[in-house]
Amino acid sequence: MGxxxxxRELAIQFLYGYELNRKEKEEALEEFRAGRRLPEPVRRFAxxxxxxxxxxxxxxxxxxxxHARNWKLDRxxxxxxxxxxxxxxxxxxxxxxPSLVTINEAVExxxxxxxxxxxxxxxxxxxxIREELEETGDxxxx
Numbered sequence: 313m314g315x316x317x318x319x320r321e322l323a324i325q326f327l328y329g330y331e332l333n334r335k336e337k338e339e340a341l342e343e344f345r346a347g348r349r350l351p352e353p354v355r356r357f358a359x360x361x362x363x364x365x366x367x368x369x370x371x372x373x374x375x376x377x378x379h380a381r382n383w384k385l386d387r388x389x390x391x392x393x394x395x396x397x398x399x400x401x402x403x404x405x406x407x408x409x410p411s412l413v414t415i416n417e418a419v420e421x422x423x424x425x426x427x428x429x430x431x432x433x434x435x436x437x438x439x440x441i442r443e444e445l446e447e448t449g450d451x452x453x454x
Contacts, residue, residue, distance in 0.1 A: 315351060315353040315354045315357065316357055316417075317417060317421075318354050318358075319353075319354045319355075319357035319358035319361060320358075320361065320398060320417055320421060321421060321425075322348075322350070322354065322358040323358045323361040323362050323365070323398055324391070324394045324395055324398055324421060324425070326340070326341075326344045326358070326362050327362065327365060327394040327397060327398065328390055328391055328394050329344070330366075331390060331393075331394070332390065337366060341362070361398060361401065361402075364401045364405060364406070365397050365398055365401045368401060368404075368405065369397070372397050372400045372401060372404075373385060373397070375400055375404065375441075376393075376396055376397065376400055376437075379437050379440055379441050379444075380396075380437055389426055389427065389430065391422075391425055391426045391430075392422060392426050392427075392430050392433060392434060395418050395421055395422050395425075395426070395430075395434055396418070396434060396437060396438070398418070399414050399415065399417075399418040399434070399438055400441070402414040403438070403441060403442070403445065404445075404450070411442050411445065412442075414438070415435065415438045415439065415442060418434050418435075418438055419431045419434050419435045419438075422434040
């Protein structure tokens with residue numbers, strides 16, 4: 313497993329725990345980092361992803377809600393929601409990550425960590441977003 317996949321999985325684990333435990337951001341980050349010995353590239357990339365999602369969480373959730381047809385955020389499986397939040401952060405704010413890489417990673421992580429239907433659910437939402445971004449020229453592939 314590459315360091316970016318490992319970092320994405322760690323970021324999703326953090327976001328999952330953060331949503332369920334509702335601690336202060338700095339306290340949650342400190343606890344998350346304390347119990348892990350990570351290679352520097354994994355630690356750095358996971359930190360960038362976590363901070364990026366948390367800094368833009370409200371905006372990401374507005375975008376996610378707009379694209380998750382017939383799904384409210386509070387009805388989504390918590391792990392699926394975190395996978396989608398991370399993917400939206402990458403799609404909209406990380407120019408260094410191609411959209412197809414983001415979508416593929418999100419789908420594979422959903423298949424591994426969520427329900428059998430989650431891969432298709434995540435792919436459907438992210439593919440709609442990718443198509444819209446290509447049409448408008450927004451996002452990280454423009």
